[in-house]
Amino acid sequence: MWSALFFLSLIRIEDISYFKLGEFIRLSIEISQKSDFSFSAEKNAVKVIFKEPLVFEKNNYARKKKVMPFKILVKGAEMTFIFEENFSVARYFVLPFPYKIIIDVSFKMSDIEDILTEGEKRRRPKIILDAGHGGKDPGTTHFNIREKDIALSFVRELADIIRKDRKFELILTRDKDEFLKLEERSGIANAVECDVFISLHVNYTKSSAVKGFEIFYFSKKFSKYALRVAEKENGVKLKEGDIVLFDLFSSYKEESSKKLAEFLKENLKDIGRVNRVEGAPFYVLAGTFCPSVLIELGFINNHEDRRKLISKSFRKAIAEKIYEGVKNFITYQLSYQNSYL
Known part of the structure; x- marks a missing residue:
């Protein structure tokens, strides 16, 4: 027995x-x-x-x-x-x-021919835009306004700006209302060997007075608030003492992701309050082998933020600032290389 x-x-x-x-x-x-x-x-x-x-x-x-x-x-x-x-x-x-x-x-x-022709190809840096949630997962919902819809609207606005500039290769994890697992999203980033990964979301808190942007990068060191935000986006309850279970081969990317977040903050603060730039254990950022951030574009239960989030003109203004931040970051990353911008 x-x-x-x-x-x-x-x-x-x-x-x-x-x-x-x-x-x-x-x-x-x-x-x-x-x-x-x-x-x-x-x-x-x-x-x-x-x-x-x-x-x-x-x-x-x-x-x-x-x-x-x-x-x-x-x-x-x-x-x-x-x-x-x-x-x-x-x-x-x-x-x-x-x-x-x-x-x-x-x-x-990779073979010798690929290496020899890489300089001639002058590869454009690859940017991946990830619209949070989607399909059966609406994300945060308030007054029938759904996070998944706002995130996709912002991604489309930002995608239009990037395509018109033609300096970068652009990939979207989703361009319609569909569900993707979190590990599939970062999997796309690694599959195409992207240079920057940005996941767009909308936040919610008990106090309707809180407003502004928040920018996160992956880290196993975090505040209690950042952990709560990560739990919301991950869809699971996390225990602080168990975060050591994250075993990431790509932990060395934390510093470059933090730097990307700081560049984005410098641009976004021109049009709104940036509450924080913090690390947290976000599943969608775990395992990406490129600088990666998650941006909370505003608080859906704050009247002022909600009005802005559904405004096309404000979406365009935010998208332009995000793009400026990404361009500045990539220029910084290439400062010790031959620029292909």
Whole structure:
């Protein structure tokens, strides 16, 4: 007879999903509980080795009737993903609540010809705009005004300005009312190897007197207020003591993301109050390998902010200031390189 302790020590694979874009695949492995593991990658195989035995019901995935671009092998405490071809890069990070291991795999192979012609191509920097929420997730709602709609309106306004300037390559995570998982949004950023990632949102607080912009970058150091905002946008309750569960390969990007936030603040303060520039554990920013920020464009339950948020002229003014901040940041980033602006 199996003991209860044995079953408690088992790691159950709750779900495996993936996102594919071009030569990039992001794997998401959701497991039943926090667990220590080791990670290795070689040629066309990625291996995750846990300290406890795995429970994996393969038939659940067969019933999805979806052909995955990899094979899954499970033996004891080891889980191996075998791809059809060799990859060039494989890296991972962890998201808590629910506990997920996110693995990014790139099959893009750089060769001598690519390196030699890169200067001639004079690659335009890539900007990704992310309209928060969408589809079945309306975000914050007040007086029938939905965060997902405001965010998309601002993204479209900003996208028009960027396209007209023609200095940057632009990618939108969504250009219509559709639902995307948070890890899919940052997955798009990594898939296209973007230079800047900006996620636009709208805030809400108990006091209708609070107004203004707020700009956040990813950090495991944060105030109680920043944690509450992150919980709202993540859609889960976070415990301060458990944030150490975030295991990010890209933690070195925190400083450049903070610098981007500061450039945006300098421009946005010309047309409104910027309440704070802070770090917080936002899921949508976790795992991006480029400077990334989340902007709260205003408080939907503040009368003045709400009036501005639905004003096309004000949206355009904000979009112009955000774009100026992004341009200034990229110029700063390129100050030690040959500028291609």
